[in-house]
Amino acid sequence: MSFSITDQLNKLKQGIPDQVKLVAVSKTKPVEDIMEAYKAGQRHFGENKAQEMETKHEQLPADIAWHFIGHLQTNKVKYIAAYVSLIEAVDSLKLLKEINKQAAKNDRIIPCLLQFHIAEEDTKFGLDRDEATALLESDVFKKMKNIQIAGVMGMATFTEDMDQVRREFKHLKAIFDWLKSECFSEEESFREISMGMSGDYPVAIEEGATIVRVGSLIFGERNYPTTT
Numbered sequence: 247m248s249f250s251i252t253d254q255l256n257k258l259k260q261g262i263p264d265q266v267k268l269v270a271v272s273k274t275k276p277v278e279d280i281m282e283a284y285k286a287g288q289r290h291f292g293e294n295k296a297q298e299m300e301t302k303h304e305q306l307p308a309d310i311a312w313h314f315i316g317h318l319q320t321n322k323v324k325y326i327a328a329y330v331s332l333i334e335a336v337d338s339l340k341l342l343k344e345i346n347k348q349a350a351k352n353d354r355i356i357p358c359l360l361q362f363h364i365a366e367e368d369t370k371f372g373l374d375r376d377e378a379t380a381l382l383e384s385d386v387f388k389k390m391k392n393i394q395i396a397g398v399m400g401m402a403t404f405t406e407d408m409d410q411v412r413r414e415f416k417h418l419k420a421i422f423d424w425l426k427s428e429c430f431s432e433e434e435s436f437r438e439i440s441m442g443m444s445g446d447y448p449v450a451i452e453e454g455a456t457i458v459r460v461g462s463l464i465f466g467e468r469n470y471p472t473t474t
């Protein structure tokens with residue numbers, strides 16, 4: 247039987263509890279593939295390049311919730327600020343400042359997740375606790391009116407060692423609990439833990455994920471032309 251996005255999506259959804267949000271990661275995939283998932287009921291999609299998201303946003307239904315899941319360069323924020331649903335990987339005050347500025351220009355509040363470095367081996371983007379504290383306690387941050395910090399995001403090491411992956415997800419959950427009690431105890435909207443991808447989403451859900459970001463399991467393997 248040939249590969250079907252609809253079948254893959256339906257199978258996947260059976261293993262994801264209702265309260266966990268599934269973001270279908272559609273980076274590098276054509277709008278036809280996204281449309282198939284859309285017709286199967288999927289509304290949250292994830293992209294990691296601003297211009298690619300912008301092109302797809304223009305061609306696809308307006309009720310899609312677009313999640314920016316990659317490293318976002320400050321000079322690209324303007325391409326997505328008008329409509330992006332959640333910027334998942336904020337890892338600097340500089341980026342947050344630009345998001346705040348572009349959100350104000352568009353007269354909206356943009357929800358963001360703080361990305362934490364949780365991988366034990368890999369060098370991936372992300373904050374540590376001290377950096378997060380410094381950011382959240384800065385006057386610059388406190389004055390921002392067009393940002394809503396909605397939770398945390400992290401990527402585990404790319405490994406088949408699920409014990410290690412589980413430790414890393416536990417680490418992110420602990421960071422979330424600490425931030426919730428230290429900085430956001432009054433804020434209902436601080437509630438998301440985005441972790442888990444095709445290879446490790448079941449573990450992420452067991453460890454408390456509220457958002458999982460799944461790409462290849464839905465759309466098939468990605469072919470990267472020259473750059474990734």
Ligand SMILES: *Cc1c(COP(=O)(O)O)cnc(C)c1O
Pocket residue numbers: 271273294315316401442443444445459460461462463
């Ligand atoms: C590509 C990507 C995903 C999805 O990866 P799959 O292994 O294809 O599920 C999830 N999160 C981020 C940040 C990504 O860049």
